[in-house]
Amino acid sequence: MVEKRTPLAVAEAVKKVVEQAVPSGAETVNLEESYGRILAEPIVASSDVPPFDRSPYDGFAIRSIDSEGASGDNRIAFKVIDHIGAGEVSVKKLEAFEAIRIMTGAQLPKGADAVVMFEQTKEVEDGITIRKPFLPLENVSLQGEDLQKDEIVIDSGSFINPGTVALLATFGYSQVLVAKKPVVGILSTGTELLSVEDDLVPGKIRNSNGPMIVAQLKRMGLTCEMYGMSVDNLDESYRVVKKAAEETDCLITTGGVSVGDFDFLPAIYEKLGAQVLFNKVAMRPGSVTTVAVANGRYLFGLSGNPSACFTGFELFVRPALLNMMGAQKLYMPHTTATLGEDFTKANPFTRFVRAIYDGQMVSPAGFNKSNAVSSIARGNALIVLPGGSRGYEAGDTVDVLLLGSEEGAARWQL
Amino acid sequence: MVEKRTPLAVAEAVKKVVEQAVPSGAETVNLEESYGRILAEPIVASSDVPPFDRSPYDGFAIRSIDSEGASGDNRIAFKVIDHIGAGEVSVKKLEAFEAIRIMTGAQLPKGADAVVMFEQTKEVEDGITIRKPFLPLENVSLQGEDLQKDEIVIDSGSFINPGTVALLATFGYSQVLVAKKPVVGILSTGTELLSVEDDLVPGKIRNSNGPMIVAQLKRMGLTCEMYGMSVDNLDESYRVVKKAAEETDCLITTGGVSVGDFDFLPAIYEKLGAQVLFNKVAMRPGSVTTVAVANGRYLFGLSGNPSACFTGFELFVRPALLNMMGAQKLYMPHTTATLGEDFTKANPFTRFVRAIYDGQMVSPAGFNKSNAVSSIARGNALIVLPGGSRGYEAGDTVDVLLLGSEEGAARWQL
Structure with missing residues (x-):
């Protein structure tokens, strides 16, 4: 008998996940190390900028x-x-x-x-x-015209970009209080998985999800612990997941969350006493994405299908980790664009299509199935097609979420 | 007598700079180190994907x-x-x-x-x-439906994103040939500059451009050598610039390129026998941006004004370094957006306004002068207003270049 799961709407699932974030705490780093971190204190102007009336010209x-x-x-x-x-x-x-x-x-x-x-x-x-008259203050940069002493210039929770670094330097922050990086672990499950170094053998494929997630974390400036590749065996898997969950703030597993005979994660979550936030999301790919929490730690059960795994990370893991760090902008930047080609598949669930966005037009990045790999590499965006539609035509305006942006958006807009 | 400089159009200046790139060469890195690098070889499918007909379901x-x-x-x-x-x-x-x-x-x-x-x-x-009939191949993932053996999947010169990593893993690339990182040096000039650690004293400001450029390079995955802060003294400056230019592929100086009495860089470039590509660009901020080459090495003379320095880096230094690495996409991503507020300044030169872009609207990120610091930190985009206009009104459609995107655009569109 197959377990009946009730799919949750994507927006609701995102909200449920993000709400569970436990703050990662703060630490002090040198200014040179601060790019890409999340501010854990506001930047306060320690002086006017400019600090005195000055000449903008020779x-x-x-x-x-x-x-x-x-x-x-x-x-x-x-x-x-x-x-x-x-x-x-x-x-x-x-x-x-x-x-x-x-x-x-x-x-x-x-x-x-x-x-x-x-x-x-x-x-x-x-x-x-x-040969001409000058007005009072003509060609003068006035003290404080950019920023005034004691002003809060940048809020806590902001991403530290190069301009933020310039501000920190301006105000003499040689040390900066930033959010600690959450400790993240990755565990790839599935007896079909080979290592990158292995030769292909019948029935098996190389593990691409593990290295991909490492890169998705690296894109956020985060590192991770690898818990290797687990076999599809309940006891062994339980032991590894339990250890990993104790050692990390956030354990990401791939595979093992569906209804297959060796999909042990539901049983493991139960055995761990974890609270399952959801085990089905009304989205394609990645409908089997499961998120649980145990002792304030995240357990992300992503699909073993690469495109589903990728999308699950960007939609759920990324904002969760950012929220742990107190970031203000948790979500992928949203825009709209003109669809470059027909997309005629009906969408009972909300569909996230890996896509190429050029600033005006957006088109699917090739082969579109949850097990596709090529489209992840070729895409720089996700087209979001709401559930319940019959398909879309070239020229339609569609929602787009941008991948690979340094800083996200403060609101989930879909 | 002030030297007369002829301003070059931005597009032409960008082209001139990019053309001078000398390839940085290639090196092999482990797959785990490959995220964010530029591929120096195409990715070739070593097998079909999927490698066999398989079941997409339990x-x-x-x-x-x-x-x-x-x-x-x-x-x-x-x-x-x-x-x-x-x-x-x-x-x-x-x-x-x-x-x-x-x-x-x-x-x-x-x-x-x-x-x-x-x-x-x-x-x-x-x-x-x-209780229902099935068609031949119904619910089957066919061998090679995503990618076929020997196919060139990703071109050399592509940015390695997390999806690219997944592809590399899929095809067993435990080692990847990537572009070498150019050796970049930074030299901040100006006797008004203090270190971040220093207390403010009358007439002086802390050096914010140096740390900012370090972060702009870090955003590209690059590191740099610091050549400290030079005094405004010709001989001493010449000695430092000469040494730095010999030790790096690309030396970025800030300040010293205008027509002031202590702006020695023009004289230094001449003494070095460097070819000056231009020393004036029809843009605000950053019209004094000067780019020279000597012995196949770049010498970027950026303005000492933070906003001008920042813009000069993104417009010129970034594509030059990417071109050295053989990247296909050199330029900031371009889009258009609705201007959120009036911008009534006339523009004899093309204006790059640091701005906040939310996916639909774009608005100036605050105080807009070339010496502003706050707007660099607050902005995530540049509004581009072509020269010769009388100003723009809220609701106008304007060109926008996006900052902080992992991968850029292949063409300069403005």
């Missing part, structure tokens, strides 16, 4: 009032009394019709309130002349 | 011909003569009205040409009955 600092009435017929002359390179501060204070030669980024001297660019001046014996 | 293998005429009123009985788990091969051959219990992924037994799912059967004493 030129001459003047008092704008002295430039009043300047024109081509009435050039106004300024005596140049000092020369400031970036990083230097002039001790002089500008008086009437005086100018100070100033370089980009240098602090405006006292008395000055405008900067004349080199190309707006003509050099004369002991100074310059100009 | 169920029973039958001869479809025996199911002819089956219905609810006329259930047809099959005798179950064997049981195949995944990875196993049955030695039996199906004869009339025989079935073999078969698990997902297992090789179809001889004589069988269809699979009946568990839920489509009723168990009886020594077998099963079914």
